[in-house]
Amino acid sequence: MIWAPLFQRLKTTTGADDRDLESLAALPFTLRNFRENQTVLRDGEQPTECCLIADGFCVRSKTVVDGRRQILSIHIPGDLPNLQNLHFPSVDHDLIALSDCTLAFxxxxxxxxxxxxxxxxxxxxxxxxxVDAAVSREWIVNVGQRSTYVRLAHLIVELRERLRLIGRVIDNTFEIPLTQEQFGEAMGVTSVHTNRILRELRIDGVLELQRGTVRILNEHKLQELAQFDGRYLQMSPSS
Amino acid sequence: MIWAPLFQRLKTTTGADDRDLESLAALPFTLRNFRENQTVLRDGEQPTECCLIADGFCVRSKTVVDGRRQILSIHIPGDLPNLQNLHFPSVDHDLIALSDCTLAFxxxxxxxxxxxxxxxxxxxxxxxxxVDAAVSREWIVNVGQRSTYVRLAHLIVELRERLRLIGRVIDNTFEIPLTQEQFGEAMGVTSVHTNRILRELRIDGVLELQRGTVRILNEHKLQELAQFDGRYLQMSPSS
DNA sequence: TGCCCTTCTTAACATTTGTTGCGTTTGCCC
DNA sequence: GGGCAAACGCAACAAATGTTAAGAAGGGCA
Structure with a gap:
């Protein structure tokens, strides 16, 4: 059932009306599979459909003239990464499958x-x-003001909270299938530096990352480090 | 007429319907003045009104635990910086008047x-x-991937394009009433480093900044530097 | 006019991050 | 199982940026 993660999220962030969700679920869609690193939408393209991530991970990214790339957001099952095209014809960034993906158009x-x-x-x-915009604003803070050490911790906690909501966190372990280079692109640093910081986090007993699998070693240390304030994710209806 | 800059922008970005604009202009509002550095909305507050900047400049900002501050966006006359509160009760950042401001609530x-x-x-x-979200994404790229030198050029070109749309650019000169420290906070660097970079831009004959007044010295150099692709601002209806 | 506060400016030095290079590990395919 | 490519790990050095400190310039106000 491809709608489950989206509905889970919509119910949590907005207390969605059940009949609205039913009407959504009745819409026709086309499933398409993408392979790791395949481009889903290219900068400048004018899609006529919106896509829902049914399975797998995607990222939005922009490449600047000298070839450096910035990851703008990380998308997980239940996300609608190009909803903005309902209003604007072109996408102004790339959308890329990080892992093998199933998308509903x-x-x-x-x-x-x-x-x-x-x-x-x-x-x-x-x-x-x-909410998508609020996440972007938090990323500006992350890249602009936090040390790389804290930045990585914050990024991982954000992803964990979003993954937890759709039931993808088990025993303090979860998948974020980014390479160290891609984590670097999300944080605005090089892969070499990402490697340095990961080593520190591992040695300090905070967390461990192995080929896309995150394991939290010390929840208390992580919380203290990341100083994560999840209000921007709008996961509690009262906020 | 407080609506003029907003209407100008809406017409350009979306080809707004005149009757929609008329109905907007018929809404009741309250004018309030704010002084330089005064807080308009505080993180966590639950406003019951949206504000339109009638005159002056505001910024959104977030402060992290160690006291460092990140400016998330710069708002000019015609902006509606807390439209998101139509859907979410709390603001998750501060909104601060940079200059003496008049806001319509x-x-x-x-x-x-x-x-x-x-x-x-x-x-x-x-x-x-x-569009606000697209600007935030571009800021992530700016802070994450561009050198401070290019980053400052890009920031200034973005502001110029937005100011031009509301008629605030005359003879390659315009006001961006930020101190060097605030420019630093927008770019994720210190005021000392901002000063260094401004000196380089001045010596290289690109642009000059004096107490909030920007003067472009060499348009060609600036364009080449900033590599500004304004599609994200959605200023041409065809995009 | 003179005082005071903020902003700007600069220098010396410390720290963080990037660059380059190379060896190791991992996973995949023949 | 061997070979290959991608990802990981790490070290030495270079460049960018932060920190601290101090003086200069500008604006508001008594």
Missing amino acids: IAHKALNDLIGERSGVGDMFWRDTL | IAHKALNDLIGERSGVGDMFWRDTL
Whole structure:
């Protein structure tokens, strides 16, 4: 059931109406598989569908002139990484599959028709893009102000909270299938430096990363380090 | 007429419907003045109104535990910096007046009622928050991947394009009333380093910054440096 | 005018991060 | 099982950026 992670998230962040969700689930979609490193959407493209990540991980990224690449966001099952194309024809970044992925494509027309009928669906989607924006703002803080050591801890806690919501965290262990180079691209540092910082985190007994599997070694130390304030994820309906 | 810059922007980015704009202009609002450095919204607050910047500059910012501050976005007349509170009760950052400011506050209720009546207004606002999100993503790239020298050039070109749209650029000169420390906070570097980079830009004959007034010395050099691709601002309706 | 505060400016030095290079490990495919 | 490519690990050195400190310049106000 491809809708489960999205519905889980929408219910948590917005207390979604069940009939709105049912109407969403009734929409036609096309499943497409992507392989690791395959480009889903290219900068400048004008998609006519929105995609829902049914399985796997994707990232948004931008490449600057000298070839350096910045990862803008990490997307997990249940995410709708190009909802903005309901309003703007072109994507202004790349969307790339990090792992083998299954994506459900839903036509803009079908979505727009549904939004026209049920304004609650439009509100849910608007909220979803607002959370996406809040995550981007937190990333600006992460890259701009936190030391690489803390930055990596914060990034990993953010991902853990989002993965926990869709049931992907077991025994303090979870998958974030990025290479060290890709973690570096998310943090604005090189792979060499990412390696240095990971070593420190391992030696300090905070956490361990092995080929995309994160294991928390000391929850208390991690919390103290990351100083994670998850309000921006809007995971508790009261916020 | 407080609506002019907003309408100018909405027309350019979305080809707004005139009747939607008229209905907006008919909404009741309260004008409030803020002084330089005064906090408009504090992290955690639950505003019941959205604000429109009628005059002056504001910034969103977040402060991390060790006291360092990151500026998340710079807002100019015509911006609606807390539109997201139509959907989420709390702000997750501070909103601070950089200069003496005049803000128009519009009640959420009035806005929501209007959106209920005229879905085009809701669409415009949704689009506006999407552009805001696109700007945040570009800032992640700026802070993460560009050298401080290029980063400052890029930031200034972005602001120039946005200011130009509302008629605030004259003869390659315009106001961005940030101190060097605040420019640093927007770029994730210290004021000392900002000063170093500004000196280089001045010596290289690219641009000059004096107490918040920017003067472009060599447009060609600036363009070549910043490699500014303004598509993310959605200023041409065709994008 | 003179005082005071903020901002700007610069230098010397410390720390972080990037660059280059190379050896090791891992996973995949024949 | 052997070979290959990608990812990991690490060290030496270079470059960018932070820290600290101090003086200069500017603006507001008595």
